[in-house]
Amino acid sequence: MAIGVEPEVRKSAEKSAAAFRTISEVGRELDIPQHVLRFWESKFSQVKPLKRGGGRRYYRPEDIQLLRRIRDLLYTEGYTIRGVQRLFREVGVKSVLDGAGKVQEGDVETQDAQQPHSADESAVPVALRAELEAVMAELVALRRMIDTE
Numbered sequence: 823m824a825i826g827v828e829p830e831v832r833k834s835a836e837k838s839a840a841a842f843r844t845i846s847e848v849g850r851e852l853d854i855p856q857h858v859l860r861f862w863e864s865k866f867s868q869v870k871p872l873k874r875g876g877g878r879r880y881y882r883p884e885d886i887q888l889l890r891r892i893r894d895l896l897y898t899e900g901y902t903i904r905g906v907q908r909l910f911r912e913v914g915v916k917s918v919l920d921g922a923g924k925v926q927e928g929d930v931e932t933q934d935a936q937q938p939h940s941a942d943e944s945a946v947p948v949a950l951r952a953e954l955e956a957v958m959a960e961l962v963a964l965r966r967m968i969d970t971e
């Protein structure tokens with residue numbers, strides 16, 4: 823038994839690479855809040871976790887790989903949600919995952935593009951959005967601590 827490691831973390835670390843993961847495990851692994859993962863499911867039809875009784879989600883390794891790539895495109899490379907959707911549609915998900923789907927700058931909408939955003943897209947810059955999500959995750963964690971006391 824590892825000293826100083828919480829049982830839930832140990833249990834997750836013991837799973838094989840091919841094992842399915844819960845939304846909380848995926849959230850921890852990718853450092854993404856669970857509500858963001860659920861939101862991405864609504865925006866990207868390619869993300870299809872298995873849903874069991876009670877709506878509990880189980881993510882396959884391929885789902886996690888796709889979510890990791892979506893995270894990188896949104897948070898690191900500056901794509902908008904619409905831009906990632908368009909990239910998947912035009913280049914193909916498999917190509918994007920393989921890294922072969924590199925597009926020329928300006929081919930797909932990024933936050934820095936001079937195009938107006940539709941009403942459903944956030945006008946918040948990528949760096950600020952990531953910072954706000956980190957603050958939100960910290961607030962949620964603090965709220966959990968307060969609720970357990």
